[in-house]
Amino acid sequence: MNTAYPGAASAVAVGVDLGGTGSRFVVLDDSRRVLAHVTVPTPIRTSPADAVSFIEDHVNSVADGATVRSIGIGASGPVDATGVIRNQDTLPAFMGLDLVAGLTKAYSIPVSIDNDAVTAAICEASIGAARDYPSLLMITLGTGVGVSALVHGEPVRGADGVHPEAGHLSVAGGSTPCYCGRASCWEQVASRTALQKAAGRLLSQPSGGPADIQIASDRSVAGDEPARELFNAYGRRIADGLADLLTVYRSAAVVLGGSGASYYRAYGHSLEARLGELKTYASVPPIFISQAGDLGGAIGAALLGLRRASPIAYQE
Ligand SMILES: [Zn+2]
Numbered sequence: 448m449n450t451a452y453p454g455a456a457s458a459v460a461v462g463v464d465l466g467g468t469g470s471r472f473v474v475l476d477d478s479r480r481v482l483a484h485v486t487v488p489t490p491i492r493t494s495p496a497d498a499v500s501f502i503e504d505h506v507n508s509v510a511d512g513a514t515v516r517s518i519g520i521g522a523s524g525p526v527d528a529t530g531v532i533r534n535q536d537t538l539p540a541f542m543g544l545d546l547v548a549g550l551t552k553a554y555s556i557p558v559s560i561d562n563d564a565v566t567a568a569i570c571e572a573s574i575g576a577a578r579d580y581p582s583l584l585m586i587t588l589g590t591g592v593g594v595s596a597l598v599h600g601e602p603v604r605g606a607d608g609v610h611p612e613a614g615h616l617s618v619a620g621g622s623t624p625c626y627c628g629r630a631s632c633w634e635q636v637a638s639r640t641a642l643q644k645a646a647g648r649l650l651s652q653p654s655g656g657p658a659d660i661q662i663a664s665d666r667s668v669a670g671d672e673p674a675r676e677l678f679n680a681y682g683r684r685i686a687d688g689l690a691d692l693l694t695v696y697r698s699a700a701v702v703l704g705g706s707g708a709s710y711y712r713a714y715g716h717s718l719e720a721r722l723g724e725l726k727t728y729a730s731v732p733p734i735f736i737s738q739a740g741d742l743g744g745a746i747g748a749a750l751l752g753l754r755r756a757s758p759i760a761y762q763e
Pocket of ligand 1: 614615625626627628629632
């Protein structure tokens with residue numbers, strides 16, 4: 448009997464979106480409805496044992512006594528083919544950690560892990576904006592740029608089994624040093640962070656907070672020319688990397704996620720016009736904004752775990 452969530456007929460699936468700043472935990476029922484969710488700060492420095500305990504504590508808290516049938520994790524940055532997190536830059540407390548082994552030992556249930564752009568794409572392909580399309584290219588515009596491609600629901604991977612870290616595509620016009628060692632990376636000009644910095648410069652606010660993007664966006668929509676050009680340039684920068692990815696993957700649909708996607712109204716026309724000028728692929732596929740929003744990575748992680756725990760329930 449599930450006393451914690453009376454609406455859930457049986458055990459629940461928990462999804463975790465492990466981000467550089469905050470981590471989201473969601474609980475899904477058998478119908479893939481979100482029963483509960485919570486967002487907490489991600490620990491920066493802690494021991495491996497405490498990093499596993501951090502996940503356990505919040506899984507237990509959000510499940511609130513319900514029986515957990517599976518746990519799925521979407522982690523920021525690279526996750527190797529054995530499920531070990533390889534992200535020193537944004538997840539230092541989890542670097543080199545085999546969370547799957549630690550959580551499987553603690554719970555004796557199926558535990559899965561993948562990159563957070565992959566889990567966000569799984570959400571959009573399963574229950575979100577791209578559910579009617581056979582393939583999908585997911586771009587998350589956040590602190591960096593996350594990329595994943597799915598074909599019939601399965602992630603496209605490199606030869607070593609890892610998803611493509613395509614935020615580090617080299618694009619023309621970049622001059623901001625990236626932690627990877629180059630100064631031409633797509634994510635340095637197309638991330639929400641880059642938009643934030645540009646909006647800060649426009650408003651003479653060197654710190655460039657999220658509020659600056661909203662003010663600049665409002666000005667752009669109202670017709671202010673410098674603000675319009677800022678967003679037009681941002682749209683073209685997204686298009687430059689997106690065109691490369693469409694050339695490689697030839698996806699049937701594109702979904703933009705992350706907080707940068709919420710300003711699409713201000714730059715979408717520029718992005719689509721730029722894509723339309725380029726002739727490296729047959730046609731521009733439909734571009735959608737994430738339907739799941741901030742919870743997409745965690746919901747997709749729960750679906751990833753559920754798929755492993757109960758393929759039949761996942762298919763229904
Ligand atoms: Zn880079």
